[in-house]
Amino acid sequence: MENIKIAVITPDRDYGRALGLALVDVYKNFTVTLYQSAPVHNELTGYDLILNDGAEGIGERIVGLVEKPSMTDQDYEQKRFLLYKYGNVRQLAAELLFIYSLLTGRRALPIRNRDVKLVVFCAAEGGMGCTSAAIAFARELTRFHGKKVLYISLEEMESTLEYMGAFPEGKSISEYLYYLFQEKERKQIPFIESFLVFDCYGVDSFLPSPGRNALRSLDSEEMQYFISAVMDTDRYDFLVIDAGSGMDNSILSCYEMADNICMVAESEKCSYKEERFLEYLIFLKGDKILERMGKLVNRVFCGGLKKEEDKKNEGQYQEILRIICRLELDPESFSEEKGVRLIAQDGAYGRGIKKLAESVLNNVIL
Template identity: 60%
Template sequence: MENIKLAIVTKDRDYGRALSLALVDAYKTFTITLYQSDPLHNQLESFDLVLMDSEEGIGGKFIGLAEKPSLADRDYEKKAFSLYKYTNVRQLAGELLFIYSFLTGRKAVPIKNHSVKVIAFGAAEGGAGCTSAAMALAQELKRFHGKRVLYLSLEELESTLEFMQPFPEGKSISEYLYYLFNDDAGQRMPFIESFLVFDDYGVDSFLPAPGRNLLKGLNGEEMQSFIGAIMDTGRYDFLIIDVGCDLGKSALCTYELANHICLVSLRPQSCYKEERMLEYLTFLKGELIIDRMAKILNRAAPSSIEEADAEPENKSHDEELLTTAAVLPFDPASFTLREGICKISLDSPYGSGIKKLTDAILNNALV
């Protein structure tokens, strides 16, 4: 990725230094020069973007820094932008990247990263707890193992923002898909940073669209292109995909691409729906898909945990093929609501099950 040259013009030296360091930390290819007094105009010609601690003279690459959120403005028709100077720095970086792309026509260059691991969470029926388990794994990987993680949801109506705080004026996944599939650049992709939200630990996700989840409408080829574009950003070590009980084209493509598939269930032994699901997947994708699947027993009572640890007799063929990789106990105390955001305690019985699952994935010992 080419360096993007920024100039910050502000008389507040401490703010300028803090903003410079934070922006470089948020996006490594920013190179920043700080000016405490107004430089000569020709000194700014070489910069891609100029952030000015003023509302005067903005337009084009000269971007204002507003003191209040109500004073921020984005006029794409006039190419005049003013951004709230105290907003979350990752959100500010994302907006700057989008403006840079809009003004210059330049896009992110694919890195072709093939080391990303895709972990899919699925279930044979709704209400099994795929979302909580997938989000908890993402947070465990990021918080305790330093992995770069993107969480994706295939829910009809996403619950992503139950775990992450949205940003005003944020750009959603619907806009990302538009640029990805309709941009004349074709072989290039938009800056993904402009479309992300994130939780307290740094797990990323796309800002959901206001209505139906557009990922559910992608066909297999489109879903493969979408996941490939994310991999090519070079930003992530893991993609955690909450498939739920969907068996549509985008879900089937996810299962095909996944390194590991976690089948979340509320029962120690396979139920009728789970058996039919496994039969359907093996019919479409071949029996080798079973080699990448493991069972996650969720909301387990003590008796169910003992049953999962034991060697039950008279197993069906499907049960013999799917091992139980982790047991997540029924533990409502692990989930709390703070300022409208669901927090998952990883230092809890539920978290212990997630840690076991994480260790299995990191050691390639899930199945």
């Protein structure tokens, strides 16, 4: 992708400089030039976008920066945009990329990148803690290993924002899919940054759309193209997919592409539902899929004591998956603050997730 040239016009030199540095930091293809007063008109012809401190003269390439969130406005038909000047810079950059694409018709060029690792978390039934494990794993990779991670939820009804926090109204996964599949020749892809939310650790995710998860409506070929497009942004080291207990085409496609598959269960011994789940998966995808799968035992009692469920199932069903990690029963590590679910990474649960991350990074999970 070529550089996107941005002019910032503001009498506040300190603000303009801070804004320019922040924009370049969050999106490497921005180049920013600062003006403290309106330059000669001809000087602005070489810029793709012009950010003007105030609401005067906006339209087309000139985007206004306003003092209060209540003053913002985005009129896509008239191509007039007023953005909040003191908002989160990642959200501002995302809006600028969308506006740039709208005005110019240009999109991101795919960079063929197959070094991205795909890790899928699944479960034979609901309530196993699949989402918490996937989120904690993504945060561990980001916070302690410096990896760039995108969390992708395939839950029927997403709980993503319960972990990410409330975000202002933005562009959702359903809109991303619309723009992605609108390109018939598929030589360009949407700027993914315009459709993302993120948590305090730097884990990205798509903003969920209202109602049913739009990704669950994709067929196998569409899901493969979606995953390839995300990889081709050259933005991520890992894609962490929360597949839950689903078995539809979109999820089965993710199993095919996955480098590692972690099945979350509460019992060390194979339960009836787990055995049926794995047998059906083997029937659909062949037994070689087990070579990429491992079992993550959740809510293990400390001290190595067996759960009643383990005692009941002992010797009843054949063991199909080997155990790759155990996560202790650790309610103290889970809390909620301002409506956001928090998972402590320094507790017993976090130590188990750390071992899982190290296994994946060192390729010893297989």
